[in-house]
């Protein structure tokens with residue numbers, strides 16, 4: 001099966017093999033849009049300034065919902081005044097370009113911002129949820145949420161107060177849409193991780209899964225990720241420059 005047959009197919013149809021691309025983005029792609037990253041080498045990331053155990057767990061929400069909601073209110077306000085950057089726009093161009101060539105892009109993001117959508121990406125899988133949505137813990141209804149959330153707010157569907165929370169994944173909770181993500185990973189022929197530190201699972205494990213199936217993997221990042229040695233190729237630099245350059249290469253193949 002593999003051996004010669006695999007190699008021959010690989011050499012003869014390298015451009016074709018690149019047509020089903022799986023992209024994983026992290027906070028680094030939105031850094032130049034003014035949204036902070038969680039971890040950095042200078043110790044200035046969000047989790048160096050705020051304790052995730054007090055702000056991003058179901059237990060924290062049960063203990064001190066006002067503090068948790070205020071943290072996400074601040075991030076929501078920052079997001080609403082932010083704009084997508086050249087890296088987000090390049091990935092939207094890549095999606096359209098691949099589709100036009102009969103290919104496919106799966107864009108999975110750990111980001112809870114909507115900058116990929118605002119840049120024009122059509123299919124975005126938010127595995128850690130979406131900041132501009134709220135969910136009722138009582139009836140599970142998910143609705144758009146552009147303003148601040150308060151404990152006194154009632155759910156528009158079931159009428160309960162105190163049950164509305166940001167529609168995001170907290171530590172100790174299951175990431176969203178994992179079946180869809182696993183399926184897309186199995187079908188991809190190239191995995192590209194952009195602006196993610198490789199510190200949080202299960203996303204950090206996608207590259208090992210891809211490599212185990214013989215899928216090529218490329219890291220595009222400002223600084224090498226924790227799992228950098230698992231990638232075949234690495235491009236270091238600011239996403240607003242490295243991502244458009246890489247997309248142009250792929251689209252001109």
Ligand code: OAD
Nearest residue numbers: 026027028031037038039110195196197221222223238239
């Ligand atoms: P991190 O903050 O852990 O990592 C950000 C990555 O982006 C680092 O590898 C930086 O080198 C890189 N970076 C910074 N600026 C960049 C730029 N201009 N261009 C390119 N890369 C840049 O963010 P994530 O890996 O996304 O989860 O974090 C994963 C998860 O941890 C988040 O989704 C969040 C957090 O806890 C939850 O809240 C559940």
